[in-house]
Amino acid sequence: MSGLANQLESYPWHRALWTSLTRDRTGLVHALLLNGQLGLGKSTFATQLSTMLLCENPNQHSHACGSCKSCRLVSAGTHPDLKRVEPVEEGRVITVDQTRALVEFMTMRPHIAQRKVVILTPAESMNINAANSLLKILEEPPLGNIFILVSHQPAKLPATIRSRCSQIEFKLPPRHDGIDWLQTQKVSVADAAVLLGLAGGAPLRALEMDQTGVIGQREQLLVDLEALRAGTADVVACAARWQKIGAEFSLAWLQRLVADMVKIDMIPQPESFLANHDLACRLQVLGEGLDLKQLYGFADAVSQARDLLASPVDNLLLLEDILIRWFRVPRKITLPTE
Ligand SMILES: [Zn+2]
Structure with missing residues (x-):
């Protein structure tokens, strides 16, 4: 079995979708739109699906064999009948030149496989000209060829693109399944529950957070916020x-x-609404007694500071300014009772 096939096996929340989609390999529609939030493995699924569609000898469970010439070429990233289109740089658009090249690719006969397959990800990063140039071929693709569009935000796609695709929705796995899977990836039970909450329930996003040490970094930020309010930390050092x-x-x-x-200040039982519900007690202590209107004002200032990061601004000064503002968020004025 190839490494790619193994990778699919490790995402249990894909299994039902895979089975229903691949039951009839010849009956697949010509354009699929895999949509769902980031961190559910849609791109891996798209790669697996294209490998299976190009495989010369898929097994009885409709998985690629992993050893035929097609499978080896896909694994090496050199299959002549598979094209992957994505922004040249992360966060940039897919351009009209890229989609024109893929239209040309799709209109030529397959080299070694029965069909050609295109993976376009993330589809919402196509600019309007790119989307328009794709429309016609999406409507009348050369027989047997398959487009696999991957989208984390399908609402951002033109309706004309969406309507030409069969939409395959990736849903969040049940929480306990996500936690179980994270444990198979060597994440502790306690961290798995916290990370999955922080990742909005998306297991791969949670795993990425674990690997980049998000919990430890968040802890450092909170410790600094607590210390600044207690007057035991220095703004410059924190920044x-x-x-x-x-x-x-x-x-x-x-x-x-x-x-x-x-939220803790405003909602009677806020736990289920909190992004950091594992920190509810500490956040309650930290925010207790702060003037809510001023806290809103501070949240706005943080939001504006984030926007400023895109401009040529001194980040250290920006952070110092924000932390000084935090230190100065006033407390509620309580009138003395007589
Ligand atoms: Zn194969």
Whole structure:
């Protein structure tokens, strides 16, 4: 079995979808739109599906054999009948030149397989010209060829593209399944539950957070926020630490922590609404007594600071400014009772 096939086996939440989609290999529609939130393994699924569609000898469970010439070429990234289209740089658009090249690719006869397959990901990064150039061939693709579009935000796709595809929705696995799977990836039970919550229930996103040490970094941010309010930490030293962790990362998490403090103040039983529900007690203590309106104002300032990160601004000064503002968020004024 190939490494790719093994990878699919490790995502148990794909199994039902895989079985229903691959029951009849010849009956697959010509354009699929795999959609669902980030961190569910849609791209891996798309690669697996294309490998199976090109495989000369798929097994009885409709998995690629992993050893035929086609499978070996896909694994090496050199299959002449498979094209993967994505932005040249992360966060950039898929251009009209890229989609024109793929239209040309699709209109030529297959080299060694029965069909050609295109994976386009993330589809919402096509600009409008790119999407338009794809429309016609998506409507009338050369017989047998298959488009696999992957989208984390399908609502951002033109309706004309969506309507030409069969939509395959990836849902979040049940929480206990996500936790079980994370444990098979050597994540502790306690961390798995926290990470899955922070990742919005998406197991691969949670695993990535584990591998990048998110829990430890978040802890450092919270410790600094607590110490600043207690007057036992220095703004300059904290800002330097936050910059080392990453200005964008730090401000994004600060936003979530502050949002949770606001929720704790406003909602009677806030636990299920909190992004950081494992920190509910500490956040309650930290936010207790702070003026809610001023806390909102601080949250706005953090949001504006995040926007400023895209401009040529001194991140360290920006972080220092935000932390000074945090230190100065006033407490509620309580009138003395007589
Ligand atoms: Zn094969």
